[in-house]
Amino acid sequence: MRRFLQMLIALLVACVALSGIAAGAEGRLQPGDPPTAALISVSQPDADGNVTISGAAGAVFPAAQLAIRNLFTGDTVYTLAGITGTFTAILYGPGDTPFWISPAQNIPVELRDKAGSLPGGPGTIVYGVFSQTPTQSAATTQISIDGNFDDWDHYSSTALVSDSDPAVHAFLNTNSIYIGITGNTIPATYDHLDIQMTIDGTDHSVSLDPRGPGSGDLSRGQPTLHEVGTFALAASQGAAIEVRMPLDAFLSQENPTIEQLILRQVRFVAADGTEVAALPVEKQVPLVSEADGVTRTSTQAAQDVTHFTLSGTIGNDNRWQAQGRINTLTFKAGDKLSLELDVQMDTPTLPAGLIGLKLLGRLRLQPVVGADGAQIGGGLGSNNGWSDVKTASGLAISNLRSDFQLSETTVEANQIVRQAGKLLFPLDFNVQLPADLPAGLYVPLFEGFGQVEDGDVFSWQDSPLGTGTGASTSVLTRVPVTLKVGDVQDGHLFWTLFQDNPSDGSRGVVAVEDQAKYGLSNRVHFDSPTYILPKTSGDSNDPIAYPIEPYLLDQMSNSYSANDAPLIPFLLPGGRLSARITAPDGKVDDLGSSPIVQNQLSTALLDERARFGAESPVDEYRLTTLNQSFANYIFAQYGAYKIELSGNLEDVWGNRYTGGGTYNVLIAEPVHLLPAVLPGTPFE
Incomplete structure (x- = not known):
């Protein structure tokens, strides 16, 4: 009897379990169902900007193959869901990046890694975290190479020569050598500077003109100097002379790190090679525990701004990303709009000797809703298949443009930091909105360009920044904010x-x-x-x-x-x-x-x-x-x-x-x- 009761109990337990499985199977997603966005999460980005996208049980149908794409950069990964619809994928996408997630029973190789339509579906778009205040992983050197010595006040301990005029300041950080010269007796007429240093027992000389495009001619050797080559640096002369030289230019297989740097002297040299003036130093350059980064003479107060994230491609596997700030999201015609971008650009193939590189940014506005709340057509990438402009016979005229350029800004070569295969620089748009700008809702659009000295202007996707094709084809990047100008009814x-x-x-x-x-x-x-x-x-x-x-x-x-x-x-x-x-x-x-x-x-x-x-x-x-x-x-x-x-x-x-x-x-x-x-x- 006891054995019979045990078997009966076991049978009842099995029936309950099977009924639960059946009920769970009935509620599962099926092929052709979209992912359940509420069951999908995006982690905070790591130091490289990669996030983990995770789907809990029931996020997609069982054993689905998934294509997941970063809609800013086109980076795409493919993964396989578990039997309960769980999945995990790691993908580049800092901040408020939008991700398109598309499941299918099978995604053939020939349909993968193409620009445009993502195979599989139906899909859904999820975002990373919006409006998070970025954190700095290391202290950043706050010196702008602009010929103004005011920002050296925070670096008083770097004064190597202070009891004579001109004074000489210098220091090392993680990435660069900084030298500043200030005073009333800086020679007005000279051809170039000759900066003489001893690095770990080997003499070095850098010849540069701080008024030029930003290049230095390096020589080194012991006891005789030998020409090494030309490299890009940042220099400027205004009321003072400021120079920033990348440490990478001075490293070699024989000397992969710098343990000691002695600044010997700075010479002002005429075109015929004669010495105009000399500033003897003969002191060890101190190390400051900071790293190069994006610097500004002034920036918007953190509590008064809205933060956002942007990114895009440069070609091949290279990307750019930007931490952005805007002063407000609500304006009136004629108000000042201030939008700042801290840009980091991957450029591992950028030649070290490329001189005079300038980077440009253009800010456009795309109207979305008018003052009466009616939606406005037009805009690159948002007017395909529909229009609010029609022929006399009623046919829609699509793919029109309604966006317009609002501002352009240029970052000179001396404001661009070269750091381990990357470029770091600020792009700041400070513009007064037109007094006759119609009331409405607008979406800002960003596009990036470059120029070498006075050469042709090129887009960021083109040489010399990077070449190649990826899954992203967009030139204009939609800034993930919506601006309200004037009094606007709810958008219809x-x-x-x-x-x-x-x-x-x-x-x-x-x-x-x-x-x-x-x-x-x-x-x-x-x-x-x-x-x-x-x-x-x-x-x-x-x-x-x-x-x-x-x-x-x-x-x-x-x-x-x-x-x-x-x-x-x-x-x-x-x-x-x-x-x-x-x-x-x-x-x-x-x-x-x-x-x-x-x-x-x-x-x-x-x-x-x-x-x-x-x-x-x-x-x-x-x-x-x-x-x-x-x-x-x-x-x-x-x-x-x-x-x-x-x-x-x-x-x-x-x-x-x-x-x-x-x-x-x-x-x-x-x-x-x-x-x-x-x-x-x-x-x-």
């Missing part, structure tokens, strides 16, 4: 339905209220006035489920061959969606109100070209509730349906948006008529 965004459910070549339904202002352009054929969708699927007669959820065509580039970060960083989960559907017989199906929990991109097809073509809009941004009543609605009757959709949401900066309207769709089965003649038969 252009929402469409059924973008991923084409109707005999037509793509998407526009709300009746928006049809006069906006139009769609799908590059297959002109959209039909009546949008027809089938009720059932082919010969199986299985009912088709359709999403009653809005698409926002301005958010992404919608391009098969290009990527970009979303135009507006929405606060998700957040906002709500409501829908009422009137059937052909007049009955109303009120879906109620459901929270908007995340975004969703693309369809379940591995390659979007198979459904829409490479030139048509793909990977369009959709807001989803993940509520089956909204995400998988079944039209039970044939005939004309009226959908009344409304919703609201915010971006991460607190701006509010609405969308929706009345959408009409006809549910009917398609009829294919074939002529009773052979294809190609001529008609007379």
Whole structure:
């Protein structure tokens, strides 16, 4: 009897366990379901800017292959989810980087590592942490090489000669040798400086002109000096002379570190080689426990700014990243806008002898919403497949530009720090907004350029900074902030339905209220006035489920061959969606109100070209509730349906948006008529 009871108890336990497994299996995601963004987390970046993206159980469907892309740089990794839908991936993406996560049952090698559309889907976009104050890993030397000696006041202990005029200051930090000369008797006329040093017992001489493009001619040897070559340095002469020389220029296999540096003298030399003046020093240069970094004579108070992060590509596997600050997000026309970028650029192949490199930045503004709250079309990468500009016959004119340049700034060679294969420099935009700038919401756009002395201007993707192709094709980088200028009503965004459910070549339904202002352009054929969708699927007669959820065509580039970060960083989960559907017989199906929990991109097809073509809009941004009543609605009757959709949401900066309207769709089965003649038969 006891044995029977033990077996019965074991059987009951097994039944309970199996029922739990069955219930869990029933609730699991299936292939074709988007990832659950609420179950995905992004860690803080490490020292190299890499983050760990983790999915908890149920984040994706079991054993999914995942493609994960940094939408700033195009860096992409591929990983395999576990049987419960868990996954972990490490990817470059500091700060508020957006990541596109796309699952599939299998991602063939030939579809990987291409720019543009990410294989697999549907996917979702998640972000790193917004508006975090960056921390410095090491103390940074706060001396700007600008010919002004005021910032040396914090380095009084570095004065090697202070009892005569001119005074000489010098020190070593982790990366560079700094020399400063100040006084009233600095020679007014000379050709170049000759800085003489002894480094670990070997004599060195650097010939440079602090008024020149920033180069030094190095000689070394014991007892005789031999020419080594030319290297880039930072130097400037104003009221004082300042020089910063990279330690790497003085290191060699025989002497990989500097243990002792003695500054012998600084000579002012005429063009004929005669000595104009000499400043004897003969003292050991002290070491300061700091590192080179981005420096400014003044910066915005930390408590008064909004922080953000940017990054992009330079070519091959090289990247740039920037810690940004902006003085405010709310302006009036004519106000001052101050935006600062601390830029770090990977340039491992940049020649050490490249002289006179200047770096430029341009800041543009893209209007998103006007003062009346109506969405504005145009803007590079946000006007593909739709427009608010139409021909007289009502056809949408897409891929227009509405953004405009606001400011340009240049960083001279002496403000650029070269450090272990990287360039560090500030880019500061201080501009007064135009007095006639229309009220509205704007998104800043950034683009970077370079120039060598007076040569041609080149983009950061081009030589000599870096060459090659990666998964990022964007030249303009969307700054992840939204600026409000003047009094602006809540933005009413252009929402469409059924973008991923084409109707005999037509793509998407526009709300009746928006049809006069906006139009769609799908590059297959002109959209039909009546949008027809089938009720059932082919010969199986299985009912088709359709999403009653809005698409926002301005958010992404919608391009098969290009990527970009979303135009507006929405606060998700957040906002709500409501829908009422009137059937052909007049009955109303009120879906109620459901929270908007995340975004969703693309369809379940591995390659979007198979459904829409490479030139048509793909990977369009959709807001989803993940509520089956909204995400998988079944039209039970044939005939004309009226959908009344409304919703609201915010971006991460607190701006509010609405969308929706009345959408009409006809549910009917398609009829294919074939002529009773052979294809190609001529008609007379």
